[in-house]
Amino acid sequence: MISYCPMCGKPVYFAERKRSLGKDYHPxxxxxxxxxxxxxxxxxxxxxxxxxxxxxxxxxxxxxxTRPLTSRSSLGASASSKVPAETKKTS
Structure with a gap:
């Protein structure tokens, strides 16, 4: 029995198929x-x-x-780099 690729609609033969989630695909x-x-x-x-x-x-x-962060530069000025003056230690 020949199955058909859900992406292109062409027949997928046994020797070339990639089976995934119950469907046969071309590689x-x-x-x-x-x-x-x-x-x-x-x-x-x-x-x-x-x-x-x-x-x-x-x-x-x-x-x-759950979206991954793209980069720190996309946040503009980094919020973690701004430390309030009261919390900085003076030596």
């Missing part, structure tokens, strides 16, 4: 729907029958507060 078709990063079988999440890498899945569909 090059198994990639994140958002960022197009290549995925490993079973090592990704799925939403609305589309595969996502764990980073994109958490960013788009995860609970609030």
């Amino acid at each position: 090059l078709c198994l990639k994140c729907y958002h960022c197009k990063r290549q995925l490993s079988p079973g090592q990704h999440a799925e939403y609305d029958d589309k595969p996502y890498c764990s980073h994109c899945y958490l960013q788009r569909f995860g609970p609030r507060g």
Whole structure:
């Protein structure tokens, strides 16, 4: 029995298939729907029958507060570098 790739719709033959989450993909078709990063079988999440890498899945569909920080420079003036004058030690 020939299955069809959910990404491109073409037949996936047994010798070339990558089986993940109950579906058969072509090796090059198994990639994140958002960022197009290549995925490993079973090592990704799925939403609305589309595969996502764990980073994109958490960013788009995860609970609030799980988004990774991009960098300290994106915060503007770093809040941790500002120490109130009262708490600084004088020598």
